[in-house]
Amino acid sequence: MKLRFAGLLLAMLIWGGGIGSPAQAQLTAEQDSRQRFAMPAGWQVVQDFEASAEQTAAIGGKLGAKIVSLSNTVLSANGKRLQVNVMQCATEADAMVVAEAISRTKADPAFCLRLGAKVVEFVGDDAALATKAGFELGFKTRPASARYSVSFEAAPIESGDYMSWNPMYQAFLELSRGDGSARAKVSELAGRFAFGKELRFRYYGPDGAKMQYQFRPGPVEARMDSCGDVLVVGFGELPMKEGIGSVTVSAVVGACGDGTMAAKRRRDDPALVAATAFWPCDDAEIVKLAGQITAGCADDTAKVKMILRWLQPDKNIRFGGPVTGSRYAVKEVLKQRYGHCWDFSDCFVTLARAAKVPCRQVAGWLYGAEGHIWAEVLLDDGKWHQVDPTGGGVLSCGIYHVAYLTSEDGRMPLVYLSQPRIVMLGN
Numbered sequence: 001m002k003l004r005f006a007g008l009l010l011a012m013l014i015w016g017g018g019i020g021s022p023a024q025a026q027l028t029a030e031q032d033s034r035q036r037f038a039m040p041a042g043w044q045v046v047q048d049f050e051a052s053a054e055q056t057a058a059i060g061g062k063l064g065a066k067i068v069s070l071s072n073t074v075l076s077a078n079g080k081r082l083q084v085n086v087m088q089c090a091t092e093a094d095a096m097v098v099a100e101a102i103s104r105t106k107a108d109p110a111f112c113l114r115l116g117a118k119v120v121e122f123v124g125d126d127a128a129l130a131t132k133a134g135f136e137l138g139f140k141t142r143p144a145s146a147r148y149s150v151s152f153e154a155a156p157i158e159s160g161d162y163m164s165w166n167p168m169y170q171a172f173l174e175l176s177r178g179d180g181s182a183r184a185k186v187s188e189l190a191g192r193f194a195f196g197k198e199l200r201f202r203y204y205g206p207d208g209a210k211m212q213y214q215f216r217p218g219p220v221e222a223r224m225d226s227c228g229d230v231l232v233v234g235f236g237e238l239p240m241k242e243g244i245g246s247v248t249v250s251a252v253v254g255a256c257g258d259g260t261m262a263a264k265r266r267r268d269d270p271a272l273v274a275a276t277a278f279w280p281c282d283d284a285e286i287v288k289l290a291g292q293i294t295a296g297c298a299d300d301t302a303k304v305k306m307i308l309r310w311l312q313p314d315k316n317i318r319f320g321g322p323v324t325g326s327r328y329a330v331k332e333v334l335k336q337r338y339g340h341c342w343d344f345s346d347c348f349v350t351l352a353r354a355a356k357v358p359c360r361q362v363a364g365w366l367y368g369a370e371g372h373i374w375a376e377v378l379l380d381d382g383k384w385h386q387v388d389p390t391g392g393g394v395l396s397c398g399i400y401h402v403a404y405l406t407s408e409d410g411r412m413p414l415v416y417l418s419q420p421r422i423v424m425l426g427n
Helices: 002-006 008-016 022-036 053-063 092-103 127-136 162-176 182-190 284-293 300-310 330-336 341-354
Strands: 043-050 067-077 080-089 112-115 118-123 145-160 193-195 198-202 212-216 221-224 230-234 247-256 260-262 359-366 371-378 383-387 401-407 414-416 421-426
Touching: 053 067, 053 092, 067 127, 080 092, 080 127, 092 112, 092 118, 118 127, 127 421, 145 162, 145 198, 145 401, 162 182, 162 414, 182 193, 198 247, 198 401, 212 230, 247 401, 284 300, 284 330, 284 341, 300 341, 300 383, 330 341, 341 359, 341 371, 371 401
Parallel strands: none
Antiparallel strands: 043 067, 067 080, 080 118, 112 118, 145 193, 145 247, 145 414, 145 421, 198 230, 212 247, 221 230, 260 383, 359 371, 359 401, 371 383
16 A cells, blocks of 8 residues: 555665665664663664655655654564654644554554654554553553453363463464364363363452453353452353353453552451462472561561562573463472463462462453463552562553453463453543
């Protein structure tokens, strides 16, 4: 399409039109782009360009508007690429012409912003990442809270081999892309799970408002768990997807900037510091380690900070390993010293409970990124405080941590059978 030049032709002009070699461009990125944007955790500049006056004038001429300056920055955001084009126009009227032309080529309004006489174009295929970039790069004010539309297909599970959890999800994604060979993989992996007819979801948002859930088929039972803030829904006969009972889940869930939620629990509830099959917090070696990590801490807040600091990636446990989406046993993770988000969360909950800090596990989606598992602790202020052990607390939990699953014993109530669709609705 002719009008896609703001993303495509501009890239061709910059990469091949005489601004400089890739090596020279990389120097520009290192020297200049750090001042252009303040990078959030996990984001970095890959390359950065400032268009010449001639190139800027040429692009403005194609648009029928006067552009004063034009920059092009390629970012890596948690492993995903996003190109950011910033066009400073002579007047707001010129900016309106540019924004209108670019917007006609975009699938989502998030990919083009007009800020007075400035136009910002995001080039990529992930509207959530573009929305997030608008906030994190300072083009828009990040809201104090947000609501999300969440939808996916899932199979209720009672138990299973959690090392097969992500492979099962990936096999269903392959099937959805038309790869019929994944059918045999699904059949083989299904034998590693005990499927059920019950799902469990967080029921309250950060402001105390109830989450909104709809299910297809409709449940035959709905009740609150004894913990007081988890919704338990039971189903009758389920439609089959590749021989597995499937439920379509649609929800509206909330998130807030400080990652807190009023608790329905007492801090002295023994269930919140109890050992489980997944969290061996009564193991003598783990109790000793937790004591060493939290030695001298005056309160639970200090203990949480020290455990998170101990879990900072590449300090004591390396993020990664041969199995993506792994869930090794906690003692195995501590021995091998590597794992992914589920492993970091399990280690945090186990060490925190060993230090007598009431806590539990949280799961859902990291907006603009991928599925994620983290944790929350119940502190003296009577609130649950979400923490992200995978980054050792470096990544603060806030509006991008879309939480809709809670576990107090380490069990996961479902396995995804489709890619979740997460859309920010506003605050």
